[in-house]
């Protein structure tokens with residue numbers, strides 16, 4: 001980046017708006033629509049949702065590796081494994097994303113690894129209960145799926161809001177982390193627009209198919225998923241939100257599974 005001035009707070013750095021052409025956004029949006037239509041044409045399964053999530057993420061990432069502005073200055077994605085400041089920002093997901101990431105999680109990790117990670121999920125969910133989204137950000141409480149080394153445990157299928165947050169300057173993320181955990185993202189307006197339109201295209205397709213698309217807080221939704229064995233049936237067959245206690249509100253809704261923190265299993269080794 002030519003300008004290393006830290007961004008004091010959220011919003012977007014004014015940048016030339018022609019880094020990503022509207023045709024590229026429309027193209028991605030069209031392909032997302034197609035991909036969802038294909039998935040919905042077959043009997044829907046969590047595996048198919050995970051494949052869809054992975055496909056959309058792969059296509060999007062192939063586009064956002066670099067941006068060129070109108071002077072041909074190249075902005076490169078600076079995100080790296082373990083650089084997890086943005087995972088302290090409360091993330092909202094849809095039910096279809098919860099099924100996708102949990103299917104992938106269950107297929108990818110051994111039962112022992114899952115058990116360790118899910119203790120962390122419950123602990124962080126519990127820690128969030130006394131926070132609003134804003135105070136949680138300031139407290140630096142990570143998403144339950146951020147692993148011991150700071151990497152996302154479900155990176156290939158991570159939900160749209162996570163894929164949407166791309167930094168072009170790690171220094172700005174570090175500054176934000178060291179200065180009250182402000183939003184560090186020097187997002188590019190039409191990159192954001194791309195994710196919004198692609199995300200909205202997929203969400204709209206599920207909505208049109210009659211499937212609930214309630215907005216959920218991610219860590220709360222995972223705990224709700226763990227506590228709702230018939231979640232798939234509720235969502236897919238009964239067409240109801242299976243995670244009502246994880247619905248996102250402005251205050252933030254954290255799922256309370258009623259387990260006092262002291263009675264939870266020991267934390268995994270860091």
Ligand code: SF4
Nearest residue numbers: 087143145146152162
């Ligand atoms: S799903 Fe992954 S990328 Fe998204 S907030 Fe959680 S740990 Fe971070």
